[in-house]
Amino acid sequence: MLSIKDLHVNVGDKEILKGISLEIHAGEVHAIMGPNGSGKSTLSQVLAGRDGYEVVSGSITYKDQDILALSPEERAREGVFLALQYPVEIPGVNNVYLLKAGLNAIRKHRGLSELDAFEFLTLIKEKMKLMQMDESFLNRGVNEGFSGGEKKRNEILQMAILEPSLALLDETDSGLDIDALKIVANGVNSLRSPERAILMVTHYQRLLDYITPDYVHVLAGGKIIKSGDKSLALELEKRGYDWLTHPQSQKGTTTGAIGA
Amino acid sequence: MSAAPHSLSESASVMRMRAAFEQHNGANIPLRQAAFATFSRAGFPTPRDEQWKYTNLRRLESREFTVSHPDAPYTSVIFKPANVYPLVFIDGYYRPELSTPPTSSAVKITSLLSLQQSDPQQFATFSDIQTDQSSSMTALNTALMTDGIMIEAADNATLDQPIFLTFLWSDTELNLMAHPRIVIRTGKHAHLTVIQHYLDTGSTSHFNNSVTTVQLAAGSKLEHCLIQNENNHSFHVSQIHAELAQDSTLTNHHFNFGAALARTDINALLKGPEAKAILNGLQFATGHQHHDTHLQVEHCVPHTQSHEDYRGIADQRGRIVFNGKVKVHEKAAKTDAQQSSRNLLLSSTAEIDAKPELEIYNDDVKCAHGATIGQLDANALFYLRSRGLDEQQARALLTHAFANHIITQVPVPEMRQQLTETSHVRFGAQLEYMA
Numbered sequence A: 001m002l003s004i005k006d007l008h009v010n011v012g013d014k015e016i017l018k019g020i021s022l023e024i025h026a027g028e029v030h031a032i033m034g035p036n037g038s039g040k041s042t043l044s045q046v047l048a049g050r051d052g053y054e055v056v057s058g059s060i061t062y063k064d065q066d067i068l069a070l071s072p073e074e075r076a077r078e079g080v081f082l083a084l085q086y087p088v089e090i091p092g093v094n095n096v097y098l099l100k101a102g103l104n105a106i107r108k109h110r111g112l113s114e115l116d117a118f119e120f121l122t123l124i125k126e127k128m129k130l131m132q133m134d135e136s137f138l139n140r141g142v143n144e145g146f147s148g149g150e151k152k153r154n155e156i157l158q159m160a161i162l163e164p165s166l167a168l169l170d171e172t173d174s175g176l177d178i179d180a181l182k183i184v185a186n187g188v189n190s191l192r193s194p195e196r197a198i199l200m201v202t203h204y205q206r207l208l209d210y211i212t213p214d215y216v217h218v219l220a221g222g223k224i225i226k227s228g229d230k231s232l233a234l235e236l237e238k239r240g241y242d243w244l245t246h247p248q249s250q251k252g253t254t255t256g257a258i259g260a
Numbered sequence B: 001m002s003a004a005p006h007s008l009s010e011s012a013s014v015m016r017m018r019a020a021f022e023q024h025n026g027a028n029i030p031l032r033q034a035a036f037a038t039f040s041r042a043g044f045p046t047p048r049d050e051q052w053k054y055t056n057l058r059r060l061e062s063r064e065f066t067v068s069h070p071d072a073p074y075t076s077v078i079f080k081p082a083n084v085y086p087l088v089f090i091d092g093y094y095r096p097e098l099s100t101p102p103t104s105s106a107v108k109i110t111s112l113l114s115l116q117q118s119d120p121q122q123f124a125t126f127s128d129i130q131t132d133q134s135s136s137m138t139a140l141n142t143a144l145m146t147d148g149i150m151i152e153a154a155d156n157a158t159l160d161q162p163i164f165l166t167f168l169w170s171d172t173e174l175n176l177m178a179h180p181r182i183v184i185r186t187g188k189h190a191h192l193t194v195i196q197h198y199l200d201t202g203s204t205s206h207f208n209n210s211v212t213t214v215q216l217a218a219g220s221k222l223e224h225c226l227i228q229n230e231n232n233h234s235f236h237v238s239q240i241h242a243e244l245a246q247d248s249t250l251t252n253h254h255f256n257f258g259a260a261l262a263r264t265d266i267n268a269l270l271k272g273p274e275a276k277a278i279l280n281g282l283q284f285a286t287g288h289q290h291h292d293t294h295l296q297v298e299h300c301v302p303h304t305q306s307h308e309d310y311r312g313i314a315d316q317r318g319r320i321v322f323n324g325k326v327k328v329h330e331k332a333a334k335t336d337a338q339q340s341s342r343n344l345l346l347s348s349t350a351e352i353d354a355k356p357e358l359e360i361y362n363d364d365v366k367c368a369h370g371a372t373i374g375q376l377d378a379n380a381l382f383y384l385r386s387r388g389l390d391e392q393q394a395r396a397l398l399t400h401a402f403a404n405h406i407i408t409q410v411p412v413p414e415m416r417q418q419l420t421e422t423s424h425v426r427f428g429a430q431l432e433y434m435a
């Protein structure tokens, strides 16, 4: 579904991603872990089409097309969804209307009929129940005055409604207490299916107790320095990143590509 | 008796106004003659005048505008929100047959033109407020005043619904001009809501030169809206001169949406302690539109407050000017004056000039001001697009959200709805996706 090959990305003159390769197939859940500043958010933003990042070399192929040629909205309509690490507050733009506009744009692109107000409300209420969100959120501005945890839940609510093929979750677990984490994990798990792929960026292994990944990658200094299965996350939990990023232990690192 | 002697240096545009004045039914009234003399001496304001630095009336002056007449036929539907007392003006003339004034005896509504005929002495008091010296455009209004309305609220008067003044144009092809005058006087502790709505859905160029004077007695409150939605070929100059006594509050919501050129002056004199002026406004200029608002608040006595919250949006070749002058007199200790001017520049060919101007002669004051000019938030734009909205739709949504901050403060729900729709149309957005 997603194939990243030797991706180099600059911000200004600074090289942030230094040759990332990653294969993700439908049905898989991948976790990317790594220290702060290693380039995790950069990777997810580049995948979603955020401008300001210069792809110097390498390629990203999604569903057999060059994703780099597509605008953010075209990617969204093709099924890419990014839950942001820092969801944006947009006072004055209504939460429901954003979702309805987004969903209908995506449905239209897929040749489906647009939902009317009633159908949409029925859908959103069902999904809000899943996310245990109060209906009062409906008529507020996008993320306006939401707490950190509420913003993250709202991201997953959006994902549940837009039903992407490729979900990118950037530190969706950070700032959540254990109850909220379970709700978010439940929302993500309910979306797991053989047709979908999930790439989740996280700092802590805690999230992986609730969403079991098929693969775990360690991103440090703009490179994937180790890949493995769920046990890698547990090892990281125990030993931290130092044994991987420390010069002496770097000799033993593996390449980033998993599966072929 | 004739107006001031015709000066040799009188410009062609002033001469055209003189010709209009001489045919006018008020030409023999001394008050009007004096006003015309004031106008003729000063002429139209020019960019040499600091207060008109960015706004040139050359285009207006080069046109010929015909004086409008009462009783022009009007057949189109009249927009009015639900639950208001509509007072309708066509071409600057009050039309009782199209209007529904309040029936309460505590609020008196009088047409100035009918007063000019029935009670010249009472009529002469309409310009009691000292304004003519300050502005040649006010003087021109006094001289050429088509008609107007005096709204007088008795002590403690309140109304169950807002008064809705709507200024429309008849469907003639003529380039008409109108000089309407609105006089609002509240008695002690009276509460009023008055909306002045200028609307032109046609495409003939008009010139509207409107003056509103407001006198608020102690403890009274006026909630006032000035909504300018003329057609994009027209010229609109409007002024509000307000005087606030002790404990009175003026809240104004001002919208410049339409016209090729619109200039608004809002002057508020805070003359009694605890007097408060709240001035909110939104200007949106696109195409070749030019919108200029000058605010001037004078804190004359101790313990007075002013709050200014203005937003401007300029797109395409639009031009926005905002000037917020706050003057704190020497004896006006404990003044609290807050001013915010936030502006969105949506294209590289648009232009915005936003300037606070503080003149403070007392040290014991709290004055804050901030003026910003920026672009749409790139993070927000990306966020909306990443949810599937196309770029144009995302921009329209964010622009509307920026404007909405001012719109939501309007106290009349139906009017808010109308303003929202107007802003959608002007921002080119799809209605159903707005907050």
Ligand SMILES: Nc1ncnc2c1ncn2[C@@H]1O[C@H](COP(=O)(O)OP(=O)(O)O)[C@@H](O)[C@H]1O
Residues within 6 Å of the ligand: A011, A016, A034, A035, A036, A037, A038, A039, A040, A041, A042, A043, A052
């Ligand atoms: N827009 C930007 N401008 C400048 N530097 C940036 C920008 N975005 C990211 N960086 C830098 O790139 C590196 C990686 O950042 P990021 O992708 O946010 O890391 P992570 O998400 O892994 O914490 C950091 O050193 C950060 O300072």
Ligand SMILES: [Mg+2]
Residues within 6 Å of the ligand: A040, A041, A042, A085, A170, A171
């Ligand atoms: Mg990050």
